[in-house]
Amino acid sequence: IKAQVLLFxxxxxxxxxxxxxxxxxxxxxxxxxxxxxxxxxxxxxxARQRLAQSFVKVSRLPSLHExxxxxxxxxxxxxxxxHKIEASTDHIxxxxxxxxxxxxxxxNGGQVIAVPTDTIYGFACDACSAEAVNRIYEIKGRIHTxxxxxxxxxxxxxxxxxxVDHLPHGLLHNLLPGPVTVVLKRGENxxxxxxxxxxxxxxxxxVPKLDFIRSIARGAGSALALTSANLSGRPSSVSVxxxxxxxxxxxxxxxxxxxxxxxxxxxxxxxxxxxxxxxxRDGSSREETMAVLGKFGFVEAx
Numbered sequence: 001i002k003a004q005v006l007l008f009x010x011x012x013x014x015x016x017x018x019x020x021x022x023x024x025x026x027x028x029x030x031x032x033x034x035x036x037x038x039x040x041x042x043x044x045x046x047a048r049q050r051l052a053q054s055f056v057k058v059s060r061l062p063s064l065h066e067x068x069x070x071x072x073x074x075x076x077x078x079x080x081x082x083h084k085i086e087a088s089t090d091h092i093x094x095x096x097x098x099x100x101x102x103x104x105x106x107x108n109g110g111q112v113i114a115v116p117t118d119t120i121y122g123f124a125c126d127a128c129s130a131e132a133v134n135r136i137y138e139i140k141g142r143i144h145t146x147x148x149x150x151x152x153x154x155x156x157x158x159x160x161x162x163x164v165d166h167l168p169h170g171l172l173h174n175l176l177p178g179p180v181t182v183v184l185k186r187g188e189n190x191x192x193x194x195x196x197x198x199x200x201x202x203x204x205x206x207v208p209k210l211d212f213i214r215s216i217a218r219g220a221g222s223a224l225a226l227t228s229a230n231l232s233g234r235p236s237s238v239s240v241x242x243x244x245x246x247x248x249x250x251x252x253x254x255x256x257x258x259x260x261x262x263x264x265x266x267x268x269x270x271x272x273x274x275x276x277x278x279x280x281r282d283g284s285s286r287e288e289t290m291a292v293l294g295k296f297g298f299v300e301a302x
Contacts, residue, residue: 003238008275013135015229015277018019028104033280034079035074040165041188060194060227072208077175077250089247090241091247091251091252091253092247092252092253092255093118093252093254093255094255094256095115095212095254095255095256096212096256097211097212097215099252099254100212100215100216100219101219102214102252103115103162103216103252103254104219104220105218106251106252107124107126107132107216107222107224108220109137109251110125110126110129110131110132111125111132111135111185111250111251111252112124112132112135112136112139112249112250112251112255113125113216113250113251113252113253114229114240114243114246114247114250114252114253114254115212115216116210116212116213116252116254116255116256116257116259117151117206117210117213117259117266117301118177118178118179118208118209118210118238118261118266119179119208119259119261119264119266119283119284120228120229120237120238120259120263120264120265121228121229121230121236121237121238121239121240121242121243121256121259121263122139122226122227122228122259123136123139123226123227123228123229123250123273124151124213124216124223124224124225124226125216125224125225126159126220126222126224127132127148127150127192127193127222127223127224127225128191128192128193128222128223129193130193130194130195132225133148133193133195133196133225134195134226136148136227137247139207139249139250140213140227140230140231140232141216141231141232142227142232143232144195144198145199146232147197147200147202147203148196148204148205148225148226148227149181149195149203149204149205149206149225149226149227150192150196150203150204150205150223150224150225150226151205151206151207151208151213151217151224151226152205152206152207152217152223152224153207153214153215153217153218154207154214154218155172155173155176155177155207157217157223158172158182158184158205158207159187159191160187160191160223160234161186161190161191161192161203161205161223162184162185162186162187162190162203163184163186163187164184165284166274167271167274168296168297170296171293171296172294174292174295174296175289175292176206176207177207177208177209177210177214178207178208178209178269178285178288179209179261179266179283179284179285180206180266180267180268180269180285180289180298181204181205181206181266181267181268181269181281181283182204182205182269182271183202183203183204183205183268183269183271183272183280184202184203184205184271184272185201185202185203185271185272186200186201186202186203191199191222192202193221193225196225202270202272204268206226206266210256212254212256228265229242229243230242230246231245231246235263236263237263237264238259238260238261238262238263239257239258239259240253240255261284262284264282265281265283265284266281266283266284266285267279267281267282267283267284267286267288268280268281268283269289269293270301271298272299275297275298275299276300276301277290277293277298277299277300277301278300278301279300
């Protein structure tokens, strides 16, 4: 038995040399085959060698310490992502009087804000700032030939921007504040930015029945350019979540909750011609608007 064991041990070097020669030979054959453009069949390693390699692979599994370190790193990454998401909503504020000053500062700084109205959410900026007006068009992806309305704080302010001399006394006060946009001829001495509705001599004017946006317009001392808070051609927004993808483009987004208008928007009525009106969009107050106009002797354009 000792002799057999000794013979077995002595055979190790020879067996090792044969394996090395076999590998070198196989390598030469593969090289020759590659040079000749041939492909040799895959030669699998001996079973014991494969088993040893598998033990090596198992031994390379991460330790518990390494695993905990990976988990800890993942947790930090998740925490950072969560922090960024939370940080990105810092400019989402309640539409309350506490934040009116911030809105006014943004408007006077040429920025665009998102605000609730008495119908739907809108984008607003200084209507006398070319840069701000252009920014609204860019955010909405809207061509400049599509008109924007303006918003003023009080009915008497309308005469600063539009012609109202032909209207019966008290008519505008009966329509506004409310969910109505009145289209009038643009005033010759209007200080509105010329890039606002270029090529048009008319302007749509709103006085929403909502203190928040009226306080902003009053504090800014100017008219606000106002349009729906959505991409051009998309449905209008009745909550801030409806236009969440556009939040980053606004200096502030003021959340007034879910608005009850049902996405109808304001009723748009053309009052340029004396004694005649034309409904351009039904909106949320068509019947009420027509009733008021009828009391003042207006007739609908045929």
